Amino acid sequence: MKLYVYDHCPFCVRSRMIFGLKEVACEIITLPNDDEETPARLIGKKMLPVLVTESNEAMGESLDIVKYIDETYGSSVLKMSDNPEIETWMEEATKLIYPLAIPRWANSDFEEFRQDAARQYFVNKKEAVFGPFQRLLEQTEIMVNEMNVQLEILEGLFAQQERDSEYFSLTDIRLFPLLRSLSIVKGIHWPPQIDAWRREMALGTRVNLNDDIAT
Ligand SMILES: N[C@@H](CCC(=O)N[C@@H](CS)C(=O)NCC(=O)O)C(=O)O
Structure with missing residues (x-):
């Protein structure tokens, strides 16, 4: 799997968190901030994070990525209620x-x-x-x-x-x-x-x- 991020981006941090918490391997790729082409090719707009899954599908939206990894790999760690x-x-x-x-x-x-x-x-x-x-x-x-x-x-x-x-x-x-x-x-x-x-x-x-x- 590949996760495209910017280091500063708090939405990207959300997605990075779930890989660490679940110890799921993923290649983290930091794109230059002015690279419009890569995210546009993957999800049709200039926005990160983007995950490319093991089945080679591109997924945007940080919380969708978090939920997908939580549900797909091992047992869920997101069991507590929102505050x-x-x-x-x-x-x-x-x-x-x-x-x-x-x-x-x-x-x-x-x-x-x-x-x-x-x-x-x-x-x-x-x-x-x-x-x-x-x-x-x-x-x-x-x-x-x-x-x-x-x-x-x-x-x-x-x-x-x-x-x-x-x-x-x-x-x-x-x-x-x-x-x-x-x-x-x-x-x-x-x-x-x-x-x-x-x-x-x-x-x-x-x-x-x-x-x-x-x-
Ligand atoms: N709702 C999106 C928001 C993501 C977002 O706003 N990403 C910013 C970076 S922090 C972005 O890529 N903005 C376009 C840009 O920086 O040019 C998510 O949660 O993934």
Whole structure:
């Protein structure tokens, strides 16, 4: 199997997670961000992740890939129920996480940005939506402070939640990539339970955190 991804992409992280959690072998291929041809050929649009299955079928949509791998290989690990409070938390938190992470991704040495043209493609596309990166970077302090408040709220939701070391929910599959996205931002105060969980998940899923390149 082949999984086409961008390293920065939280949707791609969702798909990468299930291979790590289930220890299913897969070749991970990072495409240049400006490669429009490969995803268009596979799924008819410029969007990753894309999985090419053992029967050579191309599948888009991160959660479809997660469910397919969970159902097809070994016994299911997605047995826990979604957490509606954390789902609601994520809807709000993404409004801060993306403006914080995107300009930092653009400056990173992630493989999809190795060529200048690929990096510029990303900058052009995201600045058209989020505004100039310089302006986003100037708002770092205020956004980090707000994010740290949000993380304390998440810590409270974590404390109430039943957890199982073997089984996961789709909420977990959606949450870890967001926390991983946030890990590229310096000055984040990780509350203890969330910090332990994201580290444990990084090991279990074999998806690295970005603390070491945080700016
Ligand atoms: N609903 C899709 C969303 C995937 C998505 O938005 N992928 C982004 C990367 S994070 C993408 O490929 N955007 C097009 C681009 O980057 O040019 C999924 O869950 O797979």
